[in-house]
Amino acid sequence: xxxxxxxxxxxxxQMSVSAKRTLNMGGIIAILFxxxxxxxxxxxxxxxxxxxIGEKTRTLERLEEERIREDSRWERMKSPESVNAxxxxxxxxxxxxxxxxxxxxxxxxxxxxxxxxxxxAMAAKSRNMVRR
Amino acid sequence: xxxxxxxxxxxxxxxxxxxxRLVRSHIDPxxxxxxxxxxxxxxxxxxxxxxxxxxxxxxxxxxxxYRLDPVALTNRVVRRRGEPPRPPxxxxxxxxxxxxxxxxxxxxxAANYKxxxxxxxxSSDSDxxxxxxxxxxxxxxxxxxxxxxxxxxxxLMSHVLGSINSEDEASSGLELKYDKFLSxxxxxxxxxxxxxxxxLYDKRKISIDPIAGADIHLTLDHNIQxxxxxxxKAGIDEFGAGAGWAIVMDAKTGAxxxxxxxxxxxxxxxxSASDRAKLNRCVGYTFEPGSVMKVITAASxxxxxxxxxxTTYDTRRDDPNYYRLxxxxxxxxxxxxxxxxxxxxxxxxxxxxxxxxxGQERLYNYMRAFGFGxxxxxxxxxxxxxxxxxxxxxxxxxxxxxxIGQAVTVTPIQLVSAYQAIxxxxxxxxxxxxEKIVSSKGEIIYQYRPEVVSRPISATAAxxxxxxxxxxxxxxxxxxxxxxxxxxxxxxxxxxxxxxxxRGYAPGLYCASFCGMVPADDPAIVMLVSLDFDAxxxxxxxxxxxxxxxxRLATEILKYLMVPADRPDELLDExx
Numbered sequence: 024x025x026x027x028x029x030x031x032x033x034x035x036x037q038m039s040v041s042a043k044r045t046l047n048m049g050g051i052i053a054i055l056f057x058x059x060x061x062x063x064x065x066x067x068x069x070x071x072x073x074x075x076i077g078e079k080t081r082t083l084e085r086l087e088e089e090r091i092r093e094d095s096r097w098e099r100m101k102s103p104e105s106v107n108a109x110x111x112x113x114x115x116x117x118x119x120x121x122x123x124x125x126x127x128x129x130x131x132x133x134x135x136x137x138x139x140x141x142x143x144a145m146a147a148k149s150r151n152m153v154r155r
Numbered sequence: 156x157x158x159x160x161x162x163x164x165x166x167x168x169x170x171x172x173x174x175x176r177l178v179r180s181h182i183d184p185x186x187x188x189x190x191x192x193x194x195x196x197x198x199x200x201x202x203x204x205x206x207x208x209x210x211x212x213x214x215x216x217x218x219x220x221y222r223l224d225p226v227a228l229t230n231r232v233v234r235r236r237g238e239p240p241r242p243p244x245x246x247x248x249x250x251x252x253x254x255x256x257x258x259x260x261x262x263x264x265a266a267n268y269k270x271x272x273x274x275x276x277x278s279s280d281s282d283x284x285x286x287x288x289x290x291x292x293x294x295x296x297x298x299x300x301x302x303x304x305x306x307x308x309x310x311l312m313s314h315v316l317g318s319i320n321s322e323d324e325a326s327s328g329l330e331l332k333y334d335k336f337l338s339x340x341x342x343x344x345x346x347x348x349x350x351x352x353x354x355l356y357d358k359r360k361i362s363i364d365p366i367a368g369a370d371i372h373l374t375l376d377h378n379i380q381x382x383x384x385x386x387x388k389a390g391i392d393e394f395g396a397g398a399g400w401a402i403v404m405d406a407k408t409g410a411x412x413x414x415x416x417x418x419x420x421x422x423x424x425x426x427s428a429s430d431r432a433k434l435n436r437c438v439g440y441t442f443e444p445g446s447v448m449k450v451i452t453a454a455s456x457x458x459x460x461x462x463x464x465x466t467t468y469d470t471r472r473d474d475p476n477y478y479r480l481x482x483x484x485x486x487x488x489x490x491x492x493x494x495x496x497x498x499x500x501x502x503x504x505x506x507x508x509x510x511x512x513x514g515q516e517r518l519y520n521y522m523r524a525f526g527f528g529x530x531x532x533x534x535x536x537x538x539x540x541x542x543x544x545x546x547x548x549x550x551x552x553x554x555x556x557x558x559i560g561q562a563v564t565v566t567p568i569q570l571v572s573a574y575q576a577i578x579x580x581x582x583x584x585x586x587x588x589x590e591k592i593v594s595s596k597g598e599i600i601y602q603y604r605p606e607v608v609s610r611p612i613s614a615t616a617a618x619x620x621x622x623x624x625x626x627x628x629x630x631x632x633x634x635x636x637x638x639x640x641x642x643x644x645x646x647x648x649x650x651x652x653x654x655x656x657x658r659g660y661a662p663g664l665y666c667a668s669f670c671g672m673v674p675a676d677d678p679a680i681v682m683l684v685s686l687d688f689d690a691x692x693x694x695x696x697x698x699x700x701x702x703x704x705x706x707r708l709a710t711e712i713l714k715y716l717m718v719p720a721d722r723p724d725e726l727l728d729e730x731x
Contacts, residue, residue, distance in 0.1 A: 048163060048166060051170070052170060055170050055173055056173075058173075058177070059176075059177070069357060070357050073356040073357040074356060077356040088217040091214070091216055091217060092217065092218075092279045094211075094214075095211075095305050098210065098211050098214075099305075102308050102311075102381075103377070103378055103381040104308065104311065104381060119710075119711050119714045119715070125714070127717070127719060135723070
């Protein structure tokens with residue numbers, strides 16, 4: 024009787040040890056599985072973000088290149104030779120103003136004396152005053 | 156028990172495999188994908204060149220190069236369901252319209268199946284690119300991304316800016332001189348591609364961004380440069396010269412505002428340009444300056460107190476005290492003439508005698524102090540030194556020839572620099588073109604600081620010689636056509652015979668110059684205009700040709716720079 028009980032106890036003990044081992048192993052595997060799944064999800068997310076970044080980088084580069092091209096086109100259009108050519112195509116010619124058309128200002132923000140433009144303006148003003 | 160062990164073994168294997176994949180995916184992800192590996196060099200964008208006001212003169216612009224593959228012309232056009240296929244002629248029509256090509260020529264290229272990837276065009280037109288890249292309209296056109304160096308003002312200032320060849324190697328001008336700053340540093344990408352050849356961004360191993368080249372900011376003003384080149388070209392055509400040059404310099408700082416040399420070349424066709432056109436005469440050409448040198452002789456003598464403007468000289472050529480005096484090209488003959496009059500009327504005999512009396516050693520030292528016989532150090536390649544032999548090597552004839560600008564050769568930039576010293580009260584500043592160099596990150600790598608090169612004469616002597624030079628541009632002087640309404644001009648003409656080396660001077664061929672400064676009392680600009688006549692022409696004198704160009708150009712520049720008139724009374728007489 025006593026021997027049998029002892030045997031059963033040993034057997035039960037062995038069985039409980041196996042169950043614990045299986046449980047531990049299962050837990051590790053489950054953790055590994057979760058890790059793998061998490062890794063896959065993270066990787067997929069990272070890839071999506073990288074693709075997005077890649078696309079946005081390409082768009083930025085494209086727009087930057089577009090800006091450089093447009094800047095260049097605009098600079099060409101407003102160069103003195105292009106402006107002159109454009110005016111000539113409409114029968115116009117650009118000249119620097121003659122002195123009668125220039126008003127030179129002094130440091131006090133008043134026209135400098137003795138200028139033809141100022142003299143003409145004064146003369147015109149006095150004529151108008153006479154007419155009145 | 157056996158079943159349990161089997162399960163455990165399988166789980167361990169699974170765990171090991173998963174662990175190994177995890178480790179590999181993080182440590183060496185591409186070990187199995189060597190076939191899809193690629194490495195690419197990222198070319199750095201070349202730096203731009205700007206003028207003094209910040210306007211771009213040269214830029215590297217991304218463009219597209221289109222190449223036609225006749226084999227793939229039709230079979231890859233993507234059509235919607237029910238849409239009829241596009242015939243080759245329709246595709247070619249789309250291509251030729253978009254790129255502005257001749258339809259028949261493009262069609263002929265499309266029919267030539269033996270020759271694949273034929274060059275079609277290079278273009279920066281985005282609309283054209285969208286059309287060509289539309290797979291529903293066009294196929295069989297390979298599009299390559301390229302960088303093109305664009306010279307925004309065409310041939311304007313081509314000698315200064317220089318050029319780069321088709322291999323992106325600098326050939327001349329500032330492009331060559333500052334190549335190491337402009338070119339930048341290339342980047343590199345090492346990574347993976349998918350089966351379609353698209354890069355997998357998450358598999359990039361190495362990613363080194365290129366560093367764009369630095370930008371160069373010049374002292375040149377593109378508006379002044381345009382006027383200079385326009386007036387020079389007009390003058391050359393009007394007076395029948397073969398070549399010419401003009402330099403405009405800031406009188407106070409030595410900054411070059413314009414530098415024009417004719418003939419010019421197209422920077423995009425540097426390889427096919429003639430050597431004559433490629434030569435920047437402003438720095439790479441030497442010539443006997445002729446009478447413009449008389450001012451240097453007189454200024455040196457004034458500085459030493461050796462003579463005064465009123466000191467008189469006998470104008471006889473057969474003077475036994477002097478050895479073989481030069482023939483007199485003076486516009487006025489008097490038995491005795493003051494030094495001031497000798498400048499105004501350009502007397503060879505008087506200035507020749509003055510030079511002989513002044514002494515070769517002193518004159519040589521002054522010429523060196525004015526910058527002759529040495530490079531000015533301007534930031535352009537190919538600068539010439541000119542010929543100024545040591546005074547001990549001068550023969551007896553040179554004693555009287557050097558003071559009048561013969562037996563010495565100078566570059567135009569040396570001459571302008573010497574006159575700048577006179578304009579700046581005797582202080583010669585280093586002539587310069589580059590104001591600053593700015594890196595692609597906006598850091599200033601180099602900033603020009605005004606540098607005094609020499610002080611050949613005192614301020615008193617400089618003012619005295621400027622007063623003497625004033626009447627040159629008057630009715631009494633040799634350059635009445637250089638007179639500018641409202642402004643006093645101090646300048647000097649030069650009509651130098653062209654040397655043929657040991658064979659003497661070429662009969663009838665001259666180099667006509669006018670070098671001057673405006674306003675005379677407080678100069679804002681110093682300017683040299685020279686015409687090189689390679690045929691006999693009626694208006695070959697500096698006073699008749701170069702002086703005219705000087706007046707036209709200076710008038711425009713003074714207005715543009717808003718320099719106040721120092722003779723406003725003259726403007727009151729102007730009729731509108």
